Amino acid sequence: MIEIENPNSISMRKKIAIAVHGGAGTILRNSCTKEQEKLYKEKMRESIDAGYSILKNGGNSVDAVEAAIIIMENSPLFNAGKGSVYTHEGTHEMDAAIMNGKNLEIGAVAGISKIKNPISLAKLVLLKSEHVLLFGKGAEKFAKLNSMKWVNRKYFHDEKRFEQLQKIKQTQKTQLDHSVCDSKEHNSHKYGTVGAVALDCFGNIAAATSTGGMTNKTFGRVGDSPIIGSGTYANNKTCAVSCTGHGEYFIKNIAAYDVSALMEYKKMSLDDSANLVINDKLAKQGASGGLIAIDANGNIAMPFNTMGMYRGYKNCHGKEFLAIFKD
């Protein structure tokens, strides 16, 4: 017997879409110049295009979110990869995670210092390791054995960010992983996280997150980005999610998986679930941040409870959207 496929389901499977974020925080329109706004938006467009082009050519959502993240990791604008902030010791400790919603396969790395693209190391863990989360020197040993691109400390050096560390050291505070666009302190306040979620033509969704952590952080602190369920989650049944914000609260609230659980168990929509987590649960706890999420129908949600979030998408109707501020 030849089974006739429902034409609607074929068309549904042909939908492709991608969304990205570059961190949420105190991002005010009046402290951000038009030139800065343009720079951020252009880089996000480039990131979206890199992922979308893979999806358009029949590539899968895991490769698409990796490609989108790599563009942001290679830019000094965002707090991930090249733009990572300094730890208390003047080093860099980066975290990243990626998850495939088709089969729940995951890869995550934490506390790595010398890898150009942490998200690609996370994908390598997904593809080649029997484990799912590797940290520190062990993760880098795994990278070396698999011929991953290595860079020295100079690659991450940025004079202004180093000055920022010295200033913050005097206050004995850490800077939370929020993003600020400030014309006076341009290039010196980048504490964000970058993330991407995508739907491919096979109907599979994926999520990825990468971060350079917090300025002046000590004690090998790990935030929510590499924690599956907290900062990153993907499941075809529900949604793919990448979070950004005050990581400790996203961990406490298992924020990324909570969006999925609300959809699966309470039959709530993507939009309602994502909003409940960010604007109700987290907001009530005083936890600032946001997330981007996509479902297998190509719906996209991008709630945040801060003044702004670097964000953008190209949806399944080909519509492009780029924004930074709340309104």
Add this chain to the structure above:
Amino acid sequence: MIEIENPNSISMRKKIAIAVHGGAGTILRNSCTKEQEKLYKEKMRESIDAGYSILKNGGNSVDAVEAAIIIMENSPLFNAGKGSVYTHEGTHEMDAAIMNGKNLEIGAVAGISKIKNPISLAKLVLLKSEHVLLFGKGAEKFAKLNSMKWVNRKYFHDEKRFEQLQKIKQTQKTQLDHSVCDSKEHNSHKYGTVGAVALDCFGNIAAATSTGGMTNKTFGRVGDSPIIGSGTYANNKTCAVSCTGHGEYFIKNIAAYDVSALMEYKKMSLDDSANLVINDKLAKQGASGGLIAIDANGNIAMPFNTMGMYRGYKNCHGKEFLAIFKD
């Protein structure tokens, strides 16, 4: 106006209970001598008593689960603390986490080598750090600054376990964190995790998990034990959970929080939720393991899909239970 408290709610708040586990795996009655069975049960009773005595004296559930775990960490019988297995490099990398269901406060550490009681370091993170998850040398630096008990490598040395590493190295495999009671290989097959959940007289629940990881593990692998939501979770609204088993699957499935989400969003009972996660979701994926869980009413669930799980409790009626095998 003086509010009269409902006598039922007063009595409910006076309930105290505790449950512990010492790992799940291929634990067969016919490969375990009566003497070994007695040893394990006696140590679990000691662990339960340590926690219960705190609860009985009006102590809180966080202190009770810590006390219960310390007894097991100090014993060479279980794969945690003193009994931790060797990594590929012949070192020890331990992970632990603790969560307070009253306020969702958490503390977790991963990849630590020189701390006698990892669970106490996790509690220190809960009490004194602005962060929630610390790894490696950073976590140990935090421990040192807070005068935590330090031990040298010799403390963890065990000749038979070292031999076990050499054997496994030849096979180039890792040993999953399952537990085995084997009369022929006694003391050489301990790959478990230890955990405790408790309800205190204030109606607050807590969960804690501690592990020595996998024999011959490489690359700084982190399992589910220190991952909040996956190996450990507690929330007064629903339940406190500590998991043991094939960690990678518990991470993929956000297993501990999933029990809570099923209770909160689907209004399922503790028993049904815990069983669905272990005997349906995880079992269908070929993922072996188990969990212990408690709710604020003192209900206890201890499902596992393996041949056995070291487990025991003292419930809110004062009834004590200790078991190892499936039946």
